[in-house]
Amino acid sequence: MSIDLPPAGGPVGGHYGDSEAHPEAGIDDEGKGLSLWRGAWQRLRRNPSAIAGALIVLTFVVIAIAAPLLAPYEPGSAQWSGEVTPTDVPGPDKDHLLGLDRFGSDLYTQLLFGARQSLVYGVVSTAIGLVVGAFLGILSGGIGGWVDTAVMRVVDIMLSIPSLLLAVSVAAVLGQNAYSVMIAIGAAQVPIFARLLRGSMLAQARSDYVLAANALGIRRQRIVFGHILPNALGPTIVQATLNLATAIIEVAALSFLGLGESDPAIAEWGRMLVAAQDRFDAAPRLALLPGAAIAITALGFTLFGEALREALDPRTRR
Amino acid sequence: MLRFVLRRLALMVPVLVGLSILLFAWLRALPGDPARSMLGQRATPDGIARINEAYGFDEPLVQQYFSYVRALLSGDFGSSIKTGRPVFDSFVEQFPATIELAVTALTLAVVIGVPLGYLAATHQGRLLDTFVISGSLLGVVTPVFFLAILLKLVFADWLTWLPTSLRQDPRIDATHPTNFYILDGLMTREWDAVWNAGLHLILPAIALGTIPLAIIVRITRASVSEVLHEDYVRTAESKGLSRRTVSRRHVLRNALLPVVTTIGLQAGLLFSGAVLTETVFAFNGIGNYLFEAISSRDYPVLQGYILFIAIIYALINLLVDVAYGLIDPRVRVS
Numbered sequence: 001m002s003i004d005l006p007p008a009g010g011p012v013g014g015h016y017g018d019s020e021a022h023p024e025a026g027i028d029d030e031g032k033g034l035s036l037w038r039g040a041w042q043r044l045r046r047n048p049s050a051i052a053g054a055l056i057v058l059t060f061v062v063i064a065i066a067a068p069l070l071a072p073y074e075p076g077s078a079q080w081s082g083e084v085t086p087t088d089v090p091g092p093d094k095d096h097l098l099g100l101d102r103f104g105s106d107l108y109t110q111l112l113f114g115a116r117q118s119l120v121y122g123v124v125s126t127a128i129g130l131v132v133g134a135f136l137g138i139l140s141g142g143i144g145g146w147v148d149t150a151v152m153r154v155v156d157i158m159l160s161i162p163s164l165l166l167a168v169s170v171a172a173v174l175g176q177n178a179y180s181v182m183i184a185i186g187a188a189q190v191p192i193f194a195r196l197l198r199g200s201m202l203a204q205a206r207s208d209y210v211l212a213a214n215a216l217g218i219r220r221q222r223i224v225f226g227h228i229l230p231n232a233l234g235p236t237i238v239q240a241t242l243n244l245a246t247a248i249i250e251v252a253a254l255s256f257l258g259l260g261e262s263d264p265a266i267a268e269w270g271r272m273l274v275a276a277q278d279r280f281d282a283a284p285r286l287a288l289l290p291g292a293a294i295a296i297t298a299l300g301f302t303l304f305g306e307a308l309r310e311a312l313d314p315r316t317r318r
Numbered sequence: 319m320l321r322f323v324l325r326r327l328a329l330m331v332p333v334l335v336g337l338s339i340l341l342f343a344w345l346r347a348l349p350g351d352p353a354r355s356m357l358g359q360r361a362t363p364d365g366i367a368r369i370n371e372a373y374g375f376d377e378p379l380v381q382q383y384f385s386y387v388r389a390l391l392s393g394d395f396g397s398s399i400k401t402g403r404p405v406f407d408s409f410v411e412q413f414p415a416t417i418e419l420a421v422t423a424l425t426l427a428v429v430i431g432v433p434l435g436y437l438a439a440t441h442q443g444r445l446l447d448t449f450v451i452s453g454s455l456l457g458v459v460t461p462v463f464f465l466a467i468l469l470k471l472v473f474a475d476w477l478t479w480l481p482t483s484l485r486q487d488p489r490i491d492a493t494h495p496t497n498f499y500i501l502d503g504l505m506t507r508e509w510d511a512v513w514n515a516g517l518h519l520i521l522p523a524i525a526l527g528t529i530p531l532a533i534i535v536r537i538t539r540a541s542v543s544e545v546l547h548e549d550y551v552r553t554a555e556s557k558g559l560s561r562r563t564v565s566r567r568h569v570l571r572n573a574l575l576p577v578v579t580t581i582g583l584q585a586g587l588l589f590s591g592a593v594l595t596e597t598v599f600a601f602n603g604i605g606n607y608l609f610e611a612i613s614s615r616d617y618p619v620l621q622g623y624i625l626f627i628a629i630i631y632a633l634i635n636l637l638v639d640v641a642y643g644l645i646d647p648r649v650r651v652s
Contacts, residue, residue, distance in 0.1 A: 153332060153333070153336060154336070156333050156336075157333055157336040157337050157340060159586075160333055160337055160628040160631055160632060161337075161624055161627070161628055162586040162587070162589040162590040162627060162631070163586065163590060164589075164590035164593060164594075165589070165590065165593070165608075165620075165624055165627065168612055168620070169344055169620065169624065172348060172612075172615070172617065172620070173344065173347045173348055173349065174349075175349050245459060249459075249461045252461055252463075252464075253461065253462075253463060253594060256463050256594065256597075257593070257594075257597075257609060257612055257613075258612065258613050259612065270461075273463070273464060273467070277467065280471050280475060281475065284471060287464075287467055287468075287471070288468075291460075291461065291464035291467070291468070294461055294464065295456075295459050295460045295461065295464065296459075298459035298461075299455065299456070299459040302455065302458060302459055303455070
């Protein structure tokens with residue numbers, strides 16, 4: 001009935017621990033009698049960059065969901081393709097707020113639907129990375145021993161490949177379709193989450209309340225799922241928010257490398273950027289707008305994620 | 319120190335073995351018959367038979383794996399399907415270009431990033447700090463390829479200040495003993511070749527260096543501002559040491575530790591970024607070749623290059639750990 005606590009001075013926060021994980025983030029703030037999350041919420045509300053980030057994210061999500069209502073035309077219709085010539089892509093006029101794109105679709109419509117694509121790809125791929133990575137991390141940090149060693153070796157191997165190349169390799173195996181991109185980018189995130197959750201679980205396992213629960217004879221399973229895990233979740237949620245930004249950029253990068261969705265009718269910011277490359281001189285907006293859309297969305301998630309990290313960090317509470 | 323290095327090298331072995339299994343399995347896991355998928359649309363019965371024989375695809379898997387490893391150990395990393403050229407040869411030829419680009423990018427990032435981060439930390443809450451922080455945030459969220467495209471559009475296409483692509487103007491008939499173009503020019507004293515190669519490096523290096531720059535700025539700022547509040551800094555100040563001595567011997571030396579680690583971690587980012595940056599600027603390094611290999615489904619090239627990159631990545635991290643030990647005596651002891 002005993003759990004193998006990692007030896008003091010063991011690998012906690014060492015080789016495998018993410019330096020950015022704040023192991024103490026989950027400890028209840030007994031001093032003020034506020035729960036961790038309520039305290040974090042109060043700090044978030046007072047932080048202007050959290051509000052800015054949240055506004056960007058909210059706008060992005062609303063656009064993504066309401067794209068069919070907001071867009072004046074059907075996406076990818078290319079119904080004005082006759083007006084596009086190699087040297088000229090018609091600019092903004094009264095029918096087309098931002099002009100046409102390279103294939104003769106309404107650029108504004110394409111951008112709105114691109115948000116939808118980015119949201120779905122970003123959320124699904126991050127969810128894949130989070131679920132698989134968390135599973136491995138819990139396995140590793142919860143069981144320890146040879147399971148831990150084996151899982152962490154696999155994670156080491158995955159981390160030895162740069163993430164974009166890892167995603168490219170996975171996408172090559174799965175073929176050219178939407179799922180393949182999501183799984184590829186999710187797979188590249190797995191080692192990050194696995195290490196992070198393992199590190200913060202090990203840090204929690206050393207804390208006094210786990211020792212107390214252990215001394216009370218509570219079953220190990222219950223200690224892991226009832227005590228260690230909930231308290232180790234903070235850094236994971238922060239990382240997931242930040243990874244949404246990376247995922248959205250990587251989706252675009254895979255499109256850029258020609259590995260994204262192959263159907264040109266589907267609006268995707270990364271591919272719009274690629275398609276715009278040979279029309280630079282005629283219409284730079286074709287590249288600037290999707291590029292800016294990617295950057296602004298990534299900015300929103302990054303601002304919010306970092307504010308969340310700060311709010312959950314016990315060192316900034318005072 | 320030597321024991322530390324040897325132990326770290328020994329730790330690389332299981333990772334490399336695992337990676338070789340993974341890469342081996344990967345090539346087999348590609349959709350369809352491996353020979354067919356390697357040949358793509360050019361698949362003919364004759365070609366498939368040839369590939370099957372060359373790669374031993376009809377043997378049992380375990381045997382195939384061991385012959386793969388045996389080939390690796392004897393220096394045979396496979397050949398390109400498209401050109402038939404050994405993967406190792408093309409890598410050795412192109413790698414100098416990527417090193418030249420990555421080193422320039424990283425140097426830019428460190429030389430600009432560390433002082434900026436330091437200034438931001440010592441001017442916290444002031445205009446300079448706000449400016450640096452917003453700038454670095456912008457640097458982190460801008461996709462590498464978007465920045466590369468923008469730079470090319472503005473400085474090469476519109477302003478025509480800098481060249482749009484390649485490593486050197488082909489009209490300059492320079493000799494390349496090492497394939498490090500700058501170094502080659504210096505060795506052969508062809509100054510116009512050095513100048514020209516330098517001009518070709520500027521835009522790709524800025525594009526590739528921006529994210530590492532932004533990250534280094536942020537880490538330096540965070541690290542310096544933490545150290546500034548340490549007791550030993552207050553002690554150093556109160557015993558009357560000059561501001562310069564305090565910042566150099568006490569603040570920077572301690573604050574740079576996390577920065578050194580971060581620089582090591584950037585290596586992976588630089589490889590990913592190099593694929594995108596080199597592609598935009600048709601800069602003939604491993605990144606550009608990888609892009610071509612991806613587009614033409616030249617999988618043995620991808621397989622070999624990923625293995626090389628992983629080895630180099632591991633060696634860089636080893637170097638970082640050694641550097642860490644040199645800077646921080648505490649690491650050496652433990």
